[in-house]
Amino acid sequence: MAGGMDLIGLMKNYVLQPDVIVALGDVGGLSQIEATDDGGLRIGAMVTIADIAADDHIRTNYPALAAAAAAVGTPQIRNRGTIGGNLCQRPRCWYFRSEYYDCLRKEGSACFAVDGDNRYHAIFDTAPCPIVHPSNVAVALQAYGANVVVAGPGADGALSVESMAMGDFFVRPANNVHQENVLYHDQIVAAIELTGTTANSASYTIKHKQSHDWPLAMASVVLDMNGDTVNSANIVMGAVAPIPWRAEGAEQYLVGQTVTIGSAEEAADRAVADAEPMEHNAYKVRLARTAVKRAILEAAGVDWTTG
Ligand SMILES: Cc1cc2nc3c(=O)[nH]c(=O)nc-3n(C[C@H](O)[C@H](O)[C@H](O)COP(=O)(O)OP(=O)(O)OC[C@H]3O[C@@H](n4cnc5c(N)ncnc54)[C@H](O)[C@@H]3O)c2cc1C
Ligand code: SF4
Structure with a gap:
């Protein structure tokens, strides 16, 4: 758990009932925004969305990221929510969020959105599970060609730290309908890495x-x-x-x-x-x-x- 903004909601809705919760708040080295030697930026997974939106260097050099972060939720959500949690938040599909619907993503046999209320669902890549990815920030990060630094035991159980393109981090439902990213059970997002800077950039967000x-x-x-x-x-x-x-x-x-x-x-x-x-x-x-x-x-x- 990072800020708990998403995880606690899922627990309150009886969608997730974890036996053990590991809080990342006390893990060192995850809460900094640091310039890198190659002129880029490393953003620790526990950096809050509010800190990203307010950071002068990000606002000047990565304005699309600052704008995407500023458009997240409310001031309270931005102050509590972290970038790691934002990238790993679960889908907002109301069937997924209800304990009464055992849909495909929850090991059930049907997608209730296909013939149900799909007004907020996908318009691309709609089979077999037309969720939309809920992270604003991921969209800007991918446009900048950011990398995700993943840490922990991988497929072979060996501890590793791996940097991968944002585009390789997320999983299409056709490839795996049960998870939204490639993380193994005990892996975490440790940081986001950005290279170079591109001032000619912007994000535009449309909300209800x-x-x-x-x-x-x-x-x-x-x-x-x-x-x-x-x-x-x-x-x-x-x-x-x-x-x-x-x-x-x-x-x-x-x-x-x-x-x-x-x-x-x-x-x-x-x-x-x-x-x-x-x-x-x-x-x-x-x-x-x-x-x-x-x-x-x-x-x-x-x-x-x-x-
Ligand atoms: C009312 C509301 C409105 C919102 N609006 C928006 C919006 O407009 N745009 C947007 O992008 N987001 C929005 N959010 C989402 C919000 O930004 C996320 O809930 C928040 O960023 C999650 O961060 P967190 O640190 O609280 O994560 P948590 O709730 O702690 O964790 C979320 C999930 O990620 C996992 N996790 C957390 N950190 C890591 C890590 N470092 N590595 C691996 N897994 C991890 C947890 O296990 C959990 O499954 C909204 C949320 C709410 C409640
Ligand atoms: S869109 Fe995905 S999460 Fe929503 S009901 Fe269908 S299978 Fe479940």
Whole structure:
């Protein structure tokens, strides 16, 4: 347990009843934000979301991460919740959170969201379990190409510390419907590592309520610019798929483009071109498109309020 914001809720709902809880609060070396020798940053797993949102270095050099952190929940949740816990929080699917539904993810035999109330569920990668990954922060971290440092006994039981790409950390339900990441039972996230800095970056989050809510859709965009022209683009969408979802078609389109409202709209169209909304969540396609468009414009310093 880190901040307990997610774990305690699951216990109160009788979804999890652990025999033993290991609190990470007293483990040394997990609570620092440190510059690394290669000009990057190492964020310990117990650093709070509030500290990430407020950190001057992160706000200047990784603005998409600062914005994604600032959009999490409420001040109380950001003050208590940690980045390790945020990445490892369990899905918000209401069937998963109810003790009365033994769905696929809980070793049951059916997904109740398929024919049920799926208004907040995925619009990409919807089978066999259309959860959306609940972490805002993971979306920005993946756009920056962050690594996750995993520590503890691995498959062979030997203690190890391993650094892996954020994209390899999360698990698609088609590969394993019972867990959202690759951690073995006794492994923990020890830190997040960021290399380089990219000021041309932004996150845009769309919520039902401005506070106390997970996003309905979000996007993080990191651009490598040569003057007004895009050299390369990383575009990742959140709250639309079981893992942070890369918009590769949009990334490819933007290379060599000047960022204008028109090119951002074209990229956003491509980002959602393959969406497969469920019965009750087609509205999310439009929200995701808007989030991508505005994040691209903001990353390039173009005023999106005019388009
Ligand atoms: C009302 C509400 C609104 C919220 N809104 C948002 C939002 O908009 N966006 C968003 O991204 N999040 C949101 N959250 C989630 C919140 O940010 C997370 O609950 C919080 O970050 C979890 O962190 P924690 O430290 O409390 O984790 P805990 O509850 O302690 O742990 C969560 C899970 O992660 C595991 N865990 C914790 N730390 C580690 C570690 N270092 N290594 C391995 N496993 C670990 C635990 O075993 C547990 O399974 C919201 C939460 C609430 C309650
Ligand atoms: S979407 Fe996933 S977590 Fe939700 S009911 Fe279906 S199988 Fe369970």
